[in-house]
Amino acid sequence: MVRAPSIDKNGIKKGEWSKEEDDKLRTYINRYGIWNWRQLPKYAGLARCGKSCRLRWKNYLQPNVKRGNFTxxxxxxxxxxxxxxxxxxxxxxxxxxxxxxxxxxxxxxxxxxxxxxxxxxxxxxxxxxxxxxxxxxxxxxxxxxxxxxxNNHQQISDTGLSQGITSPSISCCSVLSQSYDAPSYQESSANFWNQQLMIEDYELAQGSSCSEFSFGCSDDSNISNLMTAEDHATVIPSYECFDDFWSQPFETDYMNNSHKDRQLLLDPVNPSSPIADEVFLWSYDLSDESTGWNI
DNA sequence: AACCACACCAACCGCGGCGCA
DNA sequence: CTGCGCCGCGGTTGGTGTGGT
The missing domain is CATH 1.10.10.60 (Homeodomain-like)
Incomplete structure (x- = not known):
């Protein structure tokens, strides 16, 4: 029911998405968020244009997409x-x-x-x-x-908070953008989207193989530590060492420091309720090729 | 069984808006 | 002001499914 896969003159793949491509896109966004649709496919190891990736994510791969008949x-x-x-x-x-x-x-x-x-x-x-x-x-x-x-919300949520502020929007950003659609915040005076995103603890892991950083939401105006797209390549040195995201050693951010990193996944309005277990599982289960995705 | 027409829907395409230099 | 890059939106396309003849 979809267009047959093809490759245009620029080497960009078109048509039906394979499961492998879906997995790559999903995993990349869950881990690094959406920071630039045009650049994203290159780093995710996808021979797709940014538009195609955006469409696939928005219409099919996003966790909260409802399938089935309309009521x-x-x-x-x-x-x-x-x-x-x-x-x-x-x-x-x-x-x-x-x-x-x-x-x-x-x-x-x-x-x-x-x-x-x-x-x-x-x-x-x-x-x-x-x-x-x-x-x-x-x-x-x-x-x-x-x-x-x-418009405000859309700009932020669709790009994983990457336009209003320059951030590569690591995992939690995409989680939040997926989980907080307009209706839940329209009536809330504590509007998450009005708050600035602040990196609470982040080290430029120059030359190291692993980076440690966490995001939080805060009214604090100190956003001096926000990362730029260029930082993305610095914080994630694999971009320099590997051809793409997919060829780098896979290690979820959550496996090393569970308590600290799980804080990223808390609901900013109701901090006692974690919101991203399923996303966590997606990343985690990727390491187990025998079971595939656990959604 | 074969053919045809229509329904369905994922994906593509072009354009306009916006931010930035 | 202008040009450029990026993104989102709405229209369109095209392959597959399905029902009728």
Whole structure:
């Protein structure tokens, strides 16, 4: 049902993703986070373009992606939002936890479109029409306010906190970005995404084979230790010693110092609840080739 | 059984927005 | 202001599945 694998003139693979590629992408992101989609495939040992990796991660590999049939409630939400906002699939996705914009878009075209043929839209009082040079959309007044939050959140979550601040967003960042979708924070005054990410303890392990660092969330404005993309190659010396992430010796960050590193995986709002056991297991089980992934 | 048409959906593509130098 | 690089969004494509004839 997917396009046949092919390789373009630049050596970039296209088409269906193999399990091995999925494993590589998943493992790399779980360990190092998303810091630059364009660079990521090179370091992850994937002959894919960044866009393809991003799409694969976002629509298929992300842990919270929900598969299976849409419920009646989900259908109603899609129909209502479509009436109000038009084809804002990404906004729909934020209102349907676990559903991706691509999946919603497909579902609309294959199931829902035929049910709502060309009706005249009656604008509720809380909806305004937004016109641009290329299209006209209906946007609720709440959504306009929401959108500023969404843009903020999206920028951070989709890139693993890598745009607002320059960080390679090691494991915990991707964990947090996967786990904290907008709805859970919309009503929280303690907005995690408003907080700066701070490296609590990080050593540049120059020349060594292992790095130790941990991230935390803090209101502290001291972010002088934030790593840049260049630091990524420094902190992870394997980039200099090995061709790619995949050829370096695999050792999870969690195996050496379980107590300290597990702190990375705590819910920043409710610190007593760990949130990333399954992600931990993914990385850990990779060392056991006989069992494969444990999801 | 063979053929056909349509449904489905993962993946691709192009464009626009944004940040930065 | 301009150009560039990166990213996200929405539209489209194309291979496979499925049901009807």
């Amino acid at each position: 009646k409630e989900e259908e109603d939400i899609i129909i209502n939002l479509h009436n109000q906002l038009g084809k804002k699939w990404s906004i729909f996705a934020k209102n349907l936890p676990g559903r991706t914009d691509n999946e919603i878009k497909n579902y609309w075209h294959t199931h829902l479109k035929k049910r709502t043929p060309g009706q005249n839209q009656i604008l509720p009082s809380n909806v305004v029409k937004v016109e641009s040079s290329c299209q006209t959309s209906l946007v609720s007044k709440e959504e306009i306010n929401q959108e500023s939050f969404d």
